[in-house]
Amino acid sequence: MSLANEPGTTSAAVQAVNLVKVYQTGGLPVHAVRGVDLRVDRGEFVAIMGPSGSGKSTLVHMLGGLDSRTSGEIWVDGKRADTLNESGWAILRRQKIGFVFQFFNLVANMTVADNVELPALLGGSSPRHARERREYLLGELGLVDKADASPAQLSGGEQQRVALARALANQPQVLLADEPTGNLDSRNTKDVLRLLGQVHRQGQTIVMVTHDARVAGLADRVVTLLDGMIVDDGAIAPPRRRTKPGAGDVVELRG
């Protein structure tokens, strides 16, 4: 492991060191993730691929603190996070981590506007600031006229765009996306991917789980998992999408 991979030495957006997850189901231990080392730098767009059951969702859930690790370390924004308790993780999430899920997971009882404002309000913003941020985000995502709709009234693509707006409401350090296009048709997939690309170009760090190679093609780097272990990790595609140099330019090959 090179010096650059030492946790905390440089400003990795999120980093996992020898991360292990063992589920105990019915007395039999199931090794979902077995010793994963992953470093995601600021501005990087990493796609995590792998067949079903390879542990990619578990990995992303652990990186966001949704699931507890069995052993190993997790570093977020240069600080150790795996030792945090549940509410410590919750506070870290609301400040630094945004989540997008396969099934959108908008809060069903709240309007689109409330859904998007919720993280900002939770983070302690004033209602006025939260509203401004929401208006701005929905405007950019073309959902201004849906602000007062309930999530059930929206199409899948629209719901996922709202979920994306909600994840970005607090300007997170890292956006974790778990199969964000898994439940969308191709037109909506294209829409959501276009937005992710746009966000990424502005410097947003993204870690996206997908099993679709075409979706993964959008990323700077693709990490492939199999049976809970990284079997391949490499940059793909010429960086011609990038229009200007930035933190996202740092692409490294795993040694």
Next chain:
Amino acid sequence: MRNEPFRVTTEERRLKAPSHRANGESAIGRVSAINTAERRWIKADLLARRGQAVLTVLAVAGIVGALITAATLLEDGTNPWRGLFTRGNGAHVWIHTKDAPDPATLKALDGVTDVAGPYRSAPATLVQDGKKTPVALQEMPAALPAVGRPIVREGGWLDPDVPAGVVVERSFAKALGLRPGASFPAIGLNGADHALTVVGLAESGDQGFYPEWTPGLAWTLSTTLRQVEPALGRSEAVTGLRLADPDATSLIVQRTITALAGQVQRATTWREVQASMELDNRLLGVMLALFGVAGLVAAALAIANAVGGRVLAQQRDIATLKSLGFTRRQVVRMLVIEHGSLGLAGIALGVLCGRLITAYTLAETVVVPLSSAPLVAITFGAVLMVLVAVWLPAWSGGRTPPIPAAPSAPPRGHLSRMARVALLVRLPPALVLGARDAFTRRLPALLTTFGLAIPMMMITIGLGCWATLDAFRSHPEQVGQAAALTVRPGNLTSDAANRLVLGNPDVVASYPGTEVDTVVPGQTRTVRTRALGTVADPYPFSVVEGRMFRERGEAVAGQGLLDLLNVRIGDRTRLTIGGTPLIVQIVGRVLEPEQDGEVLSVALDSLAPKDALPPQFFGVVLRQGADPAVVHARLQSQGLEVTQAVNLADRLSVIRVIIVLLVVVLALLGLATMLTASALGLRDHALDLAVLKAMGLTPRQVMATLVTGTGLLVVLGVGAGALAGAAVSSGLIDLQGAASGIGAGIGRAPGAATLLVAVLAAVGAALLVALIPARKAARARVPVTPR
């Protein structure tokens, strides 16, 4: 850079950072102010389920309202003085003086706020069917005074146009059989007759009920009083004092006596009046407490079930919230605030409704609202119950893992061996699948079963109480009320009276009896000894433990007396009965409906002859089916003083109202539980519905599956509740009987037919509630979605 939508400027980050930190601390708990985000979620959730929220508020309000109404009825029933005194703006002290005192002097006394009277009062004799009864005639103005007003219940108040009119105190009128419009001659002390007419009946908190408080009272205009009793010297002046502080009564009586310098002949205080009016109704209180506690427990279960169901249905949303950064503490707080505020709103509404009901709907029967002690107890009990019932499911909701993708469907299991056997023997598949569904979620299944079992148990106990009251009515002899009538000889000798009584064709037996006061060792007050029947021919006491007395010196007693003396059956005890020391052996326990069971019963020949002879009264047992009222009237016309025994069931009749009220509330609670269970069942099986249909089940079978799923729990819960209720009801009522002094042995279980009807009605109603949504779901096109 400016047009880039999601750009994070360094400045914005810097600005936002401190607020993040501040809020982080609040979530950890150093500051516990509720966050805007939490408030917004609570508001959105409440708006989204307005109907359910309103139902919760109404259910809690219903229970609290019913409890307050019942408690008010009870309080009023056991202590009528409070209502009469408040409504009549009564005087705390009445002073009787020879001459009328100066009201200004009395009003000037420290602590006296107002004065009633002075009124002139004179003794007279009321003649009715040759029977003479002393009566106190008291003057009153035609316009009711501000303090110490009698409350007119029938007819009207005194009218200057009817100079011979009197208003008679109601309990006195009832004892004499006087009604408005009746006339009677009154004889003054000078022996002159005056025809008086009853214009109305009134109640008053200023003196106790007749015959406990004698003489009876009648109000007249001052002109009428002057006609009956022209001599001022033979009358007295009565003045009422209303006090600022009722506790200062004795002090002010002393001051008044001093101020009026020896003129005061006697004074009565509100305490004496209250004590004479209080009923020995501990049984009622014990029963109400039982129903109240059970009602609260059932309500707690219903709320816990409803909140639990809601939390379960929201698991995915809660997980999403946690993934956004809500802490466990915040989630618990939101749920407690949301559901707790509904419960508290219900309590507030219930208290308000209870007050309004007692103030307006029951204005005729209940005069004053509940006093503060039981009100505070009910309110706090309900608040505590709501908080506990809400906190438990909220706590479990807070433990929801933050991964929204986690399945919120019930834990899957495979078909048990029993289910396979059931399918093999060709039981309908809907039945087998439904039976399996019923228990996929253990805790909600348990909550539903208990949520139905407890109301059903309470309903069964209520039916048991009803059956017990019915038994009191149909078999009064089983609760020690074998004698329907008590006859006092009046002007006749006791032998002549007895002959007259036995000459009546409806009379089966007549037992000579006497009641004497008895001093009990270690007690400052006296208890009653009732000597009835003789050793050779004993009165049919209802002995439930031990045996009947067979010799002189043996006695039977009620539970209350056994508790008071702290003795057991077979013990000997030394008592002073009517002034004669006597050692009696208590050989049995009887059911004793009077004096809270603190009565010793002996044979008449056990008493010293000076107490025993002649007997004061005869206990008259009537032929089965004879109408006591008819015999009462006949014996009365023969010149005997007859009183009719008040059946225990009549004294406890308010319990029937309470039972009906509580059955309604309990049924509503069961309904709320059912609605939750049925909604949860549907939600859990939304996915299965598609599968079942794909497997080829008809809509009817799908519906049957869903109904079986909840119906099985209903049958279990209702059955268990009814069985438990039937098993404990007579024991519980006996326990209450023992606590109230009547004694164990009164309890009856509800009749089998009644119970069967109740169970069938409960199951039928529950199935109907389950059927309607199931039918809708089975016919709807089921979308296969992740939610």
